[in-house]
Amino acid sequence: MENLRLLFAAPSLSLQLLLDGVLIGAIFALAAYGMALVWGVMGLINVAQGELVMLGGYAAYFLYRAGIHPLLGVPVAAILLFILGWALYRVVVFRVVDKDLFISILATYGLSILLQQLANGLFGANVRTAESGFGTLVLLDGAVTISEIKLVAFAAALLAGAALIVFLKRSRMGQAIRATSQNARAARVMGIDTDRVYAWTFGLNAAICGASGALVAMTWIVHPYLGLPYTVRSFMIVILAGLGNVFGVLAAALGLGVAENFAGFVLGAEYQAAFIFGLLVVILVWRRFSLARQRRYLT
Amino acid sequence: MKLPAPRELLIPAVILAFGLLAPVLAPSYRGQMAFLWVMIVFALTWDLLGGQMGYNSFGNILFFGVGMYACVVVQRDLHLGYYAALFLGMGVGALLAVTVGALIGSGLLGLRGHYFAIGTLGIGIAAGELASGWDFVGGGGGMVPPLFPGAVGGRETFFYYLSFALAVVTFPVLRFLYAGRFGLAINAIRDDEDKAEAMGLRTTRYKTTAWCVSAFFLGLMGGVVGNLVGFIDPREVAFAGSTFGVWMVLMAILGGKGTLWGPVLGAAIFHVTKELFWTYLLGWQRVALGLLIVVIVVFFPRGILGWARERWPERFGQRVDEPASEAGR
Amino acid sequence: MTPILEVQHVRKSFGGVVANDDVSLAVPAGKIYGLIGPNGSGKTTLFNSIVGQHPVDGGSIRFAGREITTLRVPQIARLGLLRTFQQTRIYRGMTCLQNMLISVPPAGLGWRSVYLRPSAAEERKAEDLLQFVGLHAKRHLPGGDLSFGQQKLLEFAMALMSQPKMLLLDEPTAGINPTLINGLLERLRQANRDFGITLLVIEHNMRVIMQLAEYIYCLAHGELLAEGKPEEVQKDQRVLDAYLGAT
Numbered sequence: 001m002e003n004l005r006l007l008f009a010a011p012s013l014s015l016q017l018l019l020d021g022v023l024i025g026a027i028f029a030l031a032a033y034g035m036a037l038v039w040g041v042m043g044l045i046n047v048a049q050g051e052l053v054m055l056g057g058y059a060a061y062f063l064y065r066a067g068i069h070p071l072l073g074v075p076v077a078a079i080l081l082f083i084l085g086w087a088l089y090r091v092v093v094f095r096v097v098d099k100d101l102f103i104s105i106l107a108t109y110g111l112s113i114l115l116q117q118l119a120n121g122l123f124g125a126n127v128r129t130a131e132s133g134f135g136t137l138v139l140l141d142g143a144v145t146i147s148e149i150k151l152v153a154f155a156a157a158l159l160a161g162a163a164l165i166v167f168l169k170r171s172r173m174g175q176a177i178r179a180t181s182q183n184a185r186a187a188r189v190m191g192i193d194t195d196r197v198y199a200w201t202f203g204l205n206a207a208i209c210g211a212s213g214a215l216v217a218m219t220w221i222v223h224p225y226l227g228l229p230y231t232v233r234s235f236m237i238v239i240l241a242g243l244g245n246v247f248g249v250l251a252a253a254l255g256l257g258v259a260e261n262f263a264g265f266v267l268g269a270e271y272q273a274a275f276i277f278g279l280l281v282v283i284l285v286w287r288r289f290s291l292a293r294q295r296r297y298l299t
Numbered sequence: 300m301k302l303p304a305p306r307e308l309l310i311p312a313v314i315l316a317f318g319l320l321a322p323v324l325a326p327s328y329r330g331q332m333a334f335l336w337v338m339i340v341f342a343l344t345w346d347l348l349g350g351q352m353g354y355n356s357f358g359n360i361l362f363f364g365v366g367m368y369a370c371v372v373v374q375r376d377l378h379l380g381y382y383a384a385l386f387l388g389m390g391v392g393a394l395l396a397v398t399v400g401a402l403i404g405s406g407l408l409g410l411r412g413h414y415f416a417i418g419t420l421g422i423g424i425a426a427g428e429l430a431s432g433w434d435f436v437g438g439g440g441g442m443v444p445p446l447f448p449g450a451v452g453g454r455e456t457f458f459y460y461l462s463f464a465l466a467v468v469t470f471p472v473l474r475f476l477y478a479g480r481f482g483l484a485i486n487a488i489r490d491d492e493d494k495a496e497a498m499g500l501r502t503t504r505y506k507t508t509a510w511c512v513s514a515f516f517l518g519l520m521g522g523v524v525g526n527l528v529g530f531i532d533p534r535e536v537a538f539a540g541s542t543f544g545v546w547m548v549l550m551a552i553l554g555g556k557g558t559l560w561g562p563v564l565g566a567a568i569f570h571v572t573k574e575l576f577w578t579y580l581l582g583w584q585r586v587a588l589g590l591l592i593v594v595i596v597v598f599f600p601r602g603i604l605g606w607a608r609e610r611w612p613e614r615f616g617q618r619v620d621e622p623a624s625e626a627g628r
Numbered sequence: 629m630t631p632i633l634e635v636q637h638v639r640k641s642f643g644g645v646v647a648n649d650d651v652s653l654a655v656p657a658g659k660i661y662g663l664i665g666p667n668g669s670g671k672t673t674l675f676n677s678i679v680g681q682h683p684v685d686g687g688s689i690r691f692a693g694r695e696i697t698t699l700r701v702p703q704i705a706r707l708g709l710l711r712t713f714q715q716t717r718i719y720r721g722m723t724c725l726q727n728m729l730i731s732v733p734p735a736g737l738g739w740r741s742v743y744l745r746p747s748a749a750e751e752r753k754a755e756d757l758l759q760f761v762g763l764h765a766k767r768h769l770p771g772g773d774l775s776f777g778q779q780k781l782l783e784f785a786m787a788l789m790s791q792p793k794m795l796l797l798d799e800p801t802a803g804i805n806p807t808l809i810n811g812l813l814e815r816l817r818q819a820n821r822d823f824g825i826t827l828l829v830i831e832h833n834m835r836v837i838m839q840l841a842e843y844i845y846c847l848a849h850g851e852l853l854a855e856g857k858p859e860e861v862q863k864d865q866r867v868l869d870a871y872l873g874a875t
Contacts, residue, residue, distance in 0.1 A: 045413050045417070092593055092597060095597045096596075096597060099600070101412050101413045101416075102355045102412070102416065103596055103597075103600055105355075105413055105416050105417070106355070106548065106552075106592065106596045107592070107593055107596045107597055109357075109420075109545075109592065110589050110590070110591075110592025110593040110596060111589065111593055112589070113541065113545065113585060113588060113589035114586060114589025114590055114592075114593065115589070116589075117583075117585040117586040117588075117589055118586055118589075120585075121582065121583055121586060228424070232417070232420075232421060235417055239414075268432075270431070270432040270439075271428070271429070271432050273424070273425075273428040274425050274428035274429045277421040277422070277424045277425035277428065278421075278422075278425045278429075280417070280418065280425075281403075281406075281407070281418055281421050281422050281425065284407075284410055284414055284417075284418040284421075285406035285407065285409075285410075285418075288406065288409040288410055288414075289406070289409070475743075476743065478745060479742070479743055479744050479745045479746075480729075480741060480742050480743070480744060480745070480746060481742050483722070483726055483729055483730040483746075484730055484742070486719065486721065486722050486726070486730075487719045487722065487730045489721065490719035490720050490721045490722060491717050491718070491719055491720070493701075493717070494713075494717040494718070494719065495719075495730075496701045496702045496705070497679065497701055497702075497705055497710065497711060497713075497717075498710065498730075498731055498734065498786070498790060499702050499705030499706040499710070499733075499734035499735075499790065500702065500730070500734055501702065501734070502702065504742075505742070508742070557721070616723075616768055617768055617769055617770060617773075618769070619765055619766055619768075619769060
């Protein structure tokens with residue numbers, strides 16, 4: 001609680017935490033938007049979402065090691081992850097799309113363990129980061145500092161999200177995806193190859209996660225075990241925002257980033273993970289009781 | 300109540316005899332065999348919720364961890380004799396697990412389907428993270444239960460029989476519950492919870508009870524395993540969501556979820572296979588685990604007994620009566 | 629005679645769509661009443677409002693002298709007001725007998741009885757009711773293995789097992805083999821006569837409802853269009869218009 005007092009004593013500290021939180025939030029929003037896309041179109045909750053972020057991070061890291069600037073690594077990571085997502089759909093995910101929810105959750109949970117442990121075996125458990133060589137901005141006479149990379153990552157995240165949205169709005173495939181999300185049966189009757197649409201959707205989701213992971217790798221760190229918190233964050237954001245609500249996702253994600261940053265400061269870093277998972281439970285239970293008052297269920 | 304036919308008692312008798320004699324026949328495998336019974340209890344208590352009630356929990360490990368910590372804290376802080384402290388600790392652990400279950404149950408069990416699955420996943424991990432930050436229970440370094448007072452090697456035998464006894468109690472208790480109205484009610488909740496509510500069933504009461512029964516046995520088992528393993532790591536032993544927590548789900552599914560013997564069969568097959576082959580995988584065990592989950596869930600979601608029930612429904616009591624017997628009425 | 633079910637000025641809308649607007653009706657105890665109306669006229673919405681599936685926007689609903697407007701589904705069911713579903717709902721993984729045994733009157737399910745086996749009397753009653761709807765031979769089959777029509781019969785038998793005061797039936801004859809309809813109607817009448825269960829029946833089949841109900845309410849566009857004895861409703865010009873395309 002010492003830290004809480006500190007927070008009130010130094011308002012600039014709050015500003016610092018707020019800024020950092022907002023800047024992380026945009027990256028959360030990317031993965032969450034991908035989850036909402038897959039959830040809405042395929043009716044599937046992808047528990048391996050965070051692992052896709054993690055692999056995107058490793059892609060950017062290895063590209064950086066090969067001499068490619070991390071910012072250029074972002075689109076490359078997205079493309080690599082698109083291919084991976086497509087392949088995952090063709091090998092595993094397509095088999096569980098029409099199955100009951102638990103099967104798909106457990107199957108993607110299995111995938112998440114598989115990818116996490118593969119990364120652990122192949123890349124080692126060490127913490128990695130992709131140095132981008134940006135400096136630090138000092139504001140308000142040194143009371144608030146922002147590393148430029150966070151600003152760049154924030155902008156890049158918004159840009160990547162916008163690119164995906166434009167793709168969904170404008171391209172033929174994007175229109176097919178949106179049609180399928182509204183009514184897969186009708187889309188099939190109208191001659192849309194929904195299997196292909198699902199493959200694209202999962203691929204796009206993986207791509208956006210890959211971009212998000214690349215940004216994570218250059219702003220913070222990558223390690224094999226960072227996946228599950230990202231999955232849980234995405235899930236929370238989607239529950240709060242609802243499916244198909246872009247600005248809701250962004251707002252919830254920024255809010256989560258800020259909340260996490262403050263919690264991490266007040267409770268101490270060792271409780272940050274506990275905070276994320278605890279918050280998930282609190283949000284779920286709160287949603288359940290608020291809906292129950294209207295005789296409704298969280299479905 | 301009529302006694303079961305001798306044929307039905309054959310399998311339980313064989314299992315009992317095996318369980319009692321195993322440490323004598325193969326003393327060097329007592330530890331592994333103790334874990335066989337642990338796994339059976341894991342699968343049975345998971346199936347109570349996931350298979351029989353349709354509430355697929357990823358967080359049952361919570362009760363296991365709570366029981367384990369409570370037991371070892373009692374052993375550490377109350378200066379009683381070894382056995383008194385152990386049994387008191389197990390009791391306290393079970394009670395605490397049930398209390399936790401009842402408290403969070405009212406909130407979590409109102410969630411349906413995937414919300415419940417992911418909510419319970421969150422609570423299991425949150426518990427592990429909390430424990431590893433809490434110095435009273437040793438923080439990230441974990442705890443060590445007190446030394447066993449008996450002879451060298453006596454510890455394994457003692458905890459072998461303790462986990463065996465626990466499995467032997469768990470199975471008939473669940474069987475008894477499934478045979479009564481409780482079993483019917485949780486099956487009804489699994490098949491169509493809205494219908495059960497429309498028929499006026501107090502679904503929350505049944506769900507909380509099921510959750511607490513599961514918590515009770517896992518809480519007891521937590522104390523046993525804490526002492527059997529010999530140290531408590533918050534994330535790897537007590538709240539081991541990525542090993543024990545996933546195994547329980549996998550074993551129940553492998554054997555056939557929602558069947559009485561399925562979890563027992565699944566746990567036995569999984570555990571034996573794991574003990575035989577795991578060491579050859581040298582560090583890639585968890586990759587294999589992930590792969591195994593995907594393969595079983597995708598290709599074999601009904602499990603062994605579920606498959607058998609589809610193949611030979613008559614053997615599971617699903618039959619059409621002959622018109623002749625109809626005429627007699 | 630005081631009505632057992634009294635719906636007054638109930639309103640319900642979904643978003644901008646008004647599903648029920650100022651609907652009032654009353655069903656006296658021990659009678660069979662009908663509720664008709666073209667597709668989308670708000671019949672099922674009204675059922676859902678009555679049994680507590682969703683909140684109503686206005687109005688009040690009373691059952692057996694009790695205000696139930698804000699109660700939720702299980703509470704209302706425990707008062708003795710049950711409904712069956714248009715898309716039949718049974719416990720698909722359980723045998724027919726088990727479906728019946730879990731449908732005993734919920735008021736009698738105290739803490740203690742929960743852990744006991746169903747009594748011999750209950751089992752006998754379950755078998756008798758299965759016999760009553762003609763499913764006795766299939767009592768050991770899972771409910772999900774039955775045909776749609778048989779599932780409807782099972783759902784009806786489950787409702788009887790629960791000894792409700794009143795039963796709301798959502799299209800009991802839809803999807804049932806026409807040759808079996810007369811038998812079903814006879815059973816509905818029998819349930820009403822012998823067990824004293826008040827019935828409110830949604831039905832599309834005009835011939836059926838005219839035979840079965842002694843009084844009929846007709847909904848159109850979410851509003852109560854007409855009410856009266858079957859003969860009267862049948863001749864009502866507004867009802868004819870509503871059904872014959874003037875919608």
